[in-house]
Amino acid sequence: MSGPRTIIVGPTDAGKSSLGKILLNYAVRAGWVPTAVDLDVGQGSITVPGCIAATPVEALIDVEEGLPTEVPLVYFYGHQNPTENPELYKFLVERVADVLSRRANVDVQAAGVVINTMGWIEGLGYELLLHSIDTLKADVVLVVGQERLYNQLRNHLRARPEVTVVRLHSSGGVVTRTPQVRKSARTRRVKEYFYGVRGDLSPHSQTVSFEELRIFRIGGGPRAPSSALPLGATSVADPLRVTAVTGVTVELQNSLVAVSHANTPDQLLSVSVAGFLYISNVDILQRTLTYLAPCPGPLPGKYLLTGNLKAFFE
Structure with a gap:
């Protein structure tokens, strides 16, 4: 049945x-x-x-x-x-x-x-x-x-x-709801993930060098070289391309990133995620990131995924 x-x-x-x-x-x-x-x-x-x-x-x-x-x-x-x-x-x-x-x-x-x-x-x-x-x-x-x-x-x-x-x-x-109310609701959902619905959780903040993390994003890379395309066709962005984030950028600040269960970058598309980090600060000169995690200890995976999802809270 x-x-x-x-x-x-x-x-x-x-x-x-x-x-x-x-x-x-x-x-x-x-x-x-x-x-x-x-x-x-x-x-x-x-x-x-x-x-x-x-x-x-x-x-x-x-x-x-x-x-x-x-x-x-x-x-x-x-x-x-x-x-x-x-x-x-x-x-x-x-x-x-x-x-x-x-x-x-x-x-x-x-x-x-x-x-x-x-x-x-x-x-x-x-x-x-x-x-x-x-x-x-x-x-x-x-x-x-x-x-x-x-x-x-x-x-x-x-x-x-x-x-x-x-x-x-x-x-x-x-x-x-107005767009502003919906935006506030998204931020509240992210905050609840780390602090709990009633604010009774204690997330852990940690500062690490950028080189300690391996961050990737999906989409935006070239689909194929022009030589591999039919005559007259042009190369377009590959929406499923996995690309490494190779440099420290302020765009990562206030970003929500996912910790993947993947064992290799090739698995990032097909494997679910274990949880999330919130990047609260980016120091370009020192090449460090400060992130908020739900709990202390090593991350459950070494590969992180980022998009354009932002949240702003203390």
Whole structure:
């Protein structure tokens, strides 16, 4: 028996994440351990923003604590908007789907999946949404708060009778947030990762030479030399290219970087991350970085990933 694979879609601030938590709690109350999947890189309900993540939900979701983070599967996208690198976004969605498929036993499959999505539903956003529905094999699509999106998806998925598209009204308590409020929420999520929701954690600050760290970013490098391309074609940036950050730069300051489980740079694309560091200071002259870690001790991996995700807090 396979449980429902429910994906919740709709515009920004329609109440998608709240609905997802309600459905997950219903499943837990019924004795199941459903899987929560978060594709909203702009906010992040499982871990920090800028990630695509999944986690089993074994207990009722606490209003303050949010989704459980004991054993999450996390891939670092590194940006708050899929427009930065849509090919990487799709690649990571495919990675999560593949890992969940291989891990799923009979009980996990029967418990079902609840998938939260971003609020970008126009143009490329709609294409990424369709990709997520197909890749994660969603069979229930809940459309919150927009009739036009409901009609689009119903027409697009008409040839797939195994997929049910349902329209839901937005909750009466939904409040539209300004860009500044959303930015503040992202910073708060990052701060909660290090200090805890109630401020009861004690993160560890450490200063190291730049040479002690190996930092990489994904995307931006050349895809292929012009000589290797067809006549008349031009080389473009490779969205999945892994490139080492070779010099100390102030751009790293206030950046959130991920500590990868990868054993080699070649694995950085396909391997999940162990956790995150916050680079609080960059000293160009001394060639040192000061980072904040959730706890003292050696890092769980020697390769770090960076994007353009920033946070500003003391």
